[in-house]
Amino acid sequence: MNVTVIGSHLCPxxxxxLHQLAAAGAEVEFKDILSCHAALQDYLQIRESSPLYAEIRGTRRLGVxxxxxxxxxxxxxxxDILR
Structure with a gap:
């Protein structure tokens, strides 16, 4: 299984x-939104346009x-990923 994880190295x-996916043998590409400007820009585009974030937009939650x-x-x- 290949998965891209968008998040922060500071987020528990x-x-x-990341640890659970590694234990499951997943191939993970990690996009750290706090250490990479391009990753943050990509994430913000997703957050602002995806219906997945409808309940999160306008709150203080990041959704990572x-x-x-x-x-x-x-x-x-x-x-959903581990199944």
């Missing part, structure tokens, strides 16, 4: 997800980690 939920599956679909639920 992101770190937990975000998982991009091989087919390009997005989820905020780690269990």
């Amino acid at each position: 939920d992101t770190l937990y997800a 980690p975000c998982f991009v599956q091989e087919d390009g679909s997005l989820t905020l639920d780690l269990h």
